[in-house]
Amino acid sequence: MQLIDAEQDRHLWANRYNRTIEDSLGLEGELATEIAEALRARLTPEEKERVAKKPTQNPEAYLLYLQALPYEQGPDTLLQDYRQAVDLYTRAIALDPEFALARAHLASTCAEIFHFQEPLDTWKNRARSEAQAALRLEPDLGEAHFALGQCTFWFDEDYERALAEFATAQRALPNDSNIGAYVAAIRRRQGRWEEALATYQRMEKLDPQNPNIIRNLVFTNTSMRRWPQAAQAVARFRAVAPDSVVAKIQSGYVDFMWKGDPAALGPWLADIPPGNDPDGVVTCARWEDAMLRRDFAAADRVLAQTPRNGFSYLNGGLQPKSFLAGMTALARGDAAATGQQFTAALPEFEKTVQEAPKAAERHANLGLVYAFLGRKNDAIREGRLAVQLKPESKDANDGAIMLCYLALIYARVGELDQAIPLIEQLLRTPGAVDSVDYSISRNDLKFRWEWDGLRKDPRFRSLLDEIKGGPPSYSVAPIQLTALISASPPQQRQAEKMDSASRLAAIKG
Template sequence: MKLAMNAPPAHIYEFDDFRLDAGKRLLWREGAPVPLTPRVFETLLYLIEHNDAVLDKERLMEAVWPDSIVEENNLTQNISTLRRIFGETPGSHRFIVTVPGRGYRFVADVRQREAEAGTHSSPAAEPAVGSGTAEPEHIPAAPQSEPAVRRNFTPIVVAISAALALLVATQLIWRGQTPRETFPSSSAAVVLPEKSIAVLPFANLSSEKENAFFSEGVQEDILTALAKVADLKVISRTSVASYVAGPGRNLREIARELGVANILEGSVRRASGKVRVTAQLIDTQTNAHLWAETYDRDLTDVFAIQSDIAQQIATALKAKLAPEEKTRLDVRPTSNPEAYLLYLTALGTRDQLEAEKIYMQAVALDSSFALAYARASILNSEMADDPPRRARARAQAEEALRLAPILGEAHMAVGLYLYWGEEKYDAALKEFEIAAATLPNNAEIPDYVAGIYRRQGRWREAETGFARAQALDPRNRSAAFLAANHQLFMRQWDAAAAGYKRTIELGADSGLPVLGLAYVEVSRNADPAAARRILDRLPADSARAAGVIAARWDLAMLERDYDAAEKIPIEPLPDQAPKVFYQGRTALARGDLESAERFLNEATAEFEKRLRNDPDAPVRHGDLGLAYAYRQMKEEAIRETRRAIELEPESQNAFHGATAAAKLALVYALVGESDQAITLIERLLAIPGPLQGLNYQSNITLGDLRLRWEWDKLRNHPRFQKIVAGPEPKTVY
């Protein structure tokens, strides 16, 4: 048989929800194109052409790379990419099976037919595969519609059209236009998955304040129940929270913003031991009411309402409801009605401390209430910097898992504690994988997993995880900001800028995304003036924030305007570098050595005090090392900064380890160890991670290296001159 790359046969291959056109070199999924790089396409085509046959790895590599000698890792990466697109998880391979010691076997049922003229749109309108000689740096995964069994928390599920709309939106919002202008017209080819839904906040028809929490809890409980159905795409709570009930809601517009085809809305009335819940399911494309129901029940029977609603909606949307999913929907989390009402109230409570108290009140009424234990543990893990909270998180997670070994939220609680409480990343990943199998639409899990992947140096997988979280929670400002930060750390400047603009568009309530956007102008363009113009757009309240003021100081230092820097009223927060550290560096840069020594001595004393109070914290050693370096205490500076790396090396935490190594490079530069500094810079400039934003003097980017006075001792060195002359080296992930 001739290989596909030499003479593509005019065949159409269909399997599961996918269709592959060998002649046009295209892959579709439920009618939407799936972008593939040329080599990934060739790998898939060869597997399909030899369906159900065991293919040796050597044979596959020879077929896909006929003119090259490549490492086995290249094939492994292609297989991993395909598995992400198919939504496969370890041990559950419906498409590609690994044959130990041999290779791979494509096991899906493949149907083959001849391609017909005019079957699809013209090639010019479709994303061509292999149209260029170079493979793209980023491999987009599947479009927004998702596989029937979706138990992996890594696939990217953002439709190509939605991504383009997002890019247009972020550009327009920063040209003075409103978000409304960024939505596609009714004729735009935006594919909304039929089995997708957003549960909007229910109207609270009761008068008491406590019933508002109860109403929110009912809405979230219904949302959570629906999210357990793998065949549905369910938008997370954060993204729907702003669409409060009322006559002004434009359901079609909301659906477009959230990327769903269907909306569930309703109301809750609670009085005299009774509850009335009304709900209606609307197809926003046709405005048809697909299902509606009014439930009049005793308050003690409220759990049955959400279970019934979830199953009715799954039926209305023709979603596949696996037997184990139906079982999970039917299982009552507690037999105590009062405990369940407290649980619903806690779900609707935004204050974390108060919510944790209410969960534990529920547990006091029913000591076997595993779900309440799990929710309380998750809240405490999010406050794990406090040792007592960390201890509570562990105890609650362990009790939840003991009571309900198959409860997804219990595994999520254990995973989060292992991640944030003990930094046991592999163990945490195992727990998150178990949790994701029963909570396929949970947007927090892929965020947590992405954070772990980043610490493990799995940057591309982390990128996929952050994108997955955004797809499930598209209007979550925190998710958008985390994803933008990750693009920044990966040196993907344009993507980072778009992500920060997206976060701003979502109405971020702090200056952090604006600071990120401003820093892109420094890292990408070495243009502090452009960065300052971005900061000037901040409203007065945000402009007075300590971080923004410190960023303005940093920009003045980047422009070598030391008079302006000296006049900026810096008032750092307690956990930030002390004010005298800023004053000392300003004085040192302008040549006022006497003032610099006075300020830096005081700053050093403060850093030494912090280290005594927290001797095992790598950042404390790194900060003290920098203070020593500014004072030319060479031996002490190198010792402390190396100690920071020893405590948390890149092999243990790729992100923190890289930033610690960047501090060491700066220390070497400041104390005159030029060759060691440049050697480190050469390595760090080609990897993701060693950069954090404005007000971090040790960032390793071409912009920072060109602008910051701290690197001046290296400027006459030929190796450094070659580095700053550019171009920026390709980042190795």
């Protein structure tokens, strides 16, 4: 084991250890003491007590905990990895119910599943319960305060209280760059994009080998349409996480959105071995590559070659193969196959909304399916409800994404007078960019088949011409839902307001 000054490329300390699992339980404290002595640093009595404490007396539980960490902390935020981590942490806790550190990490993992994959109450309740259990066992445990901060951030959307929990966690874990990264994530959702970017950059200097920090730098620069900086960040992402499929896939998306090459994904996907398809993300990228190139036969072949039925393409969970097949059929103009595939997919999308009626992204996904099926009123209702549930004024990141969904829904159902002004605003809104079909960048609008219905409209062509010179200046004021429905006839507006109000009342109840 060795310690290197990454900035100066200097070797500072090294030692070799050969321990059994039982003997390794106190190794972290021993390492901290030796490194402090080598650097001539002094540990406070509290720090000495903290590093000397063993997290558990059960070596088997500790081994399970160590095995879970890379699944929880991997840079690709994959559902299958999170599930593996949950299983390992749960088994560790079964061996030692007082293993507070394992409970804290289990809480974080459940919160991450809720946020990144499945916004279900079961994950939310388990995350909060495990964080509180960890704090009952060890009130000063930094990881437990960190997990509680995640719960407060994602479940309650109480940013100030979450920041307070992260501050408590940081005092216990002063060198944990992940805590600073969550502070940056809150700033991003508050619309403080430059501050968020600067915080991520500081965290990268503190921990230059942390791929999760660099992944967020990729996404933040992309959200701000800072394409050269996003390309530099994704190159660093690949370097520190060479096995990450997301790093390779995002390299292709950055190239596409920046340079406007619809074949940009292909070379990066060629580096991913066959059979490596966690959560179906590689199949989605290969399918997307074909769709961007308008090679719909190739897109069909991609789907035919995989035995999977669940794919992580949209937010809010996995989508069925029939959804991707339906989009392929719609793009090539096969009306019969379009109706067949989307009709097959629809019950699964409706079920996800029933499971999580407060999840904006699931309403947005359902609205998109309705739009592709030509069910105009249903599509608009679900798209607007998604915006109401996740307004940009409350969440500048995901709120912008919900507006992107709504813009695409308007475009697909022929409401061009609503779609085009919203697209114009979103082109000047940070956060309105994603690696998916509703993304709003110049090259997404230029090349994706989903926007073909707008191409003859001179207003749409003018929008593309206006932003040829580079990133547009950003809008500061959040987009208001009332402005989005102003073009509807008065009777329709009143009916839709009543319908949305009744659905929101049911959700809140």
